[in-house]
Amino acid sequence: MIKRNLLMMALLIAVSACSSTIESYKQTLRIALVPAADVEIPLADLRERTVPLLYLRPNDRGRAALALVAATEGVAQWISVDNRIVELTHGRISKLQGFKPHLDFIQFSTPDPLSLPVAKIHAGLTSRSIQDWSSSQLNSYVIEHEVIAKSPTTLTFFEQQFAMVLVQEMVTFPDGSSFINQFWFDANSGQLVQSIQKPSHFSAQFELIEISKIAQQIQVTPTAGPQA
Numbered sequence: 001m002i003k004r005n006l007l008m009m010a011l012l013i014a015v016s017a018c019s020s021t022i023e024s025y026k027q028t029l030r031i032a033l034v035p036a037a038d039v040e041i042p043l044a045d046l047r048e049r050t051v052p053l054l055y056l057r058p059n060d061r062g063r064a065a066l067a068l069v070a071a072t073e074g075v076a077q078w079i080s081v082d083n084r085i086v087e088l089t090h091g092r093i094s095k096l097q098g099f100k101p102h103l104d105f106i107q108f109s110t111p112d113p114l115s116l117p118v119a120k121i122h123a124g125l126t127s128r129s130i131q132d133w134s135s136s137q138l139n140s141y142v143i144e145h146e147v148i149a150k151s152p153t154t155l156t157f158f159e160q161q162f163a164m165v166l167v168q169e170m171v172t173f174p175d176g177s178s179f180i181n182q183f184w185f186d187a188n189s190g191q192l193v194q195s196i197q198k199p200s201h202f203s204a205q206f207e208l209i210e211i212s213k214i215a216q217q218i219q220v221t222p223t224a225g226p227q228a
Helices: 002-015 022-029 043-048 211-215
Strands: 053-058 064-072 075-079 085-089 092-097 103-108 126-133 141-157 160-172 178-186 192-197 206-209
Touching: 043 211, 053 211, 085 206, 092 192, 141 178, 160 192
Parallel strands: none
Antiparallel strands: 053 064, 053 206, 064 075, 075 085, 085 092, 092 103, 103 126, 126 141, 141 160, 160 178, 178 192, 192 206
16 A cells, blocks of 8 residues: 555656646546546647656547556556556556456467567467456456558647558457457557557457657757847
């Protein structure tokens, strides 16, 4: 409990600008339980922050921002102010805490396509994953993965267009239903910056945008000084 409280205190200090109240950022980082207006953090604020932020939208709820609290090779943990944790492994949701049921674990029998450089991801690539959820009836939950398309496209952020590579992956769940996950990779850096993914047939679908990663790539035109 002490560790969690210290973590949340550090989070609020890290994401709060001097001119903003803590309560304002609590609202920014709280995941909406009902449809609500999307969080929209100004570009200047994003560029000034030392803690990266992730936009997350479950289903049709309002978009919240989560803060990065831990990162190792290929794995990143993001937290909201109401203690919900989203863990991403190579950009794929690998753990959900604070959601019902919790996703505790995911393991691939062959390499996750997202673990490959985007240049090596191609249509026809298949894999299988096994998940464990907090409900005992949902242990050893098997999902089939198949990359079905890869194409160039663009996304617009802060009124600037970015060249992207869109990878579409069909996931087939144990109940026979399926969903098409979508992953947008920056065409220049190869980094995954946006996705829409559904971890299971009974879970929400999630839209995720690594908005701080985008903000750092924006070319800001210097403001002209006063004329002599």
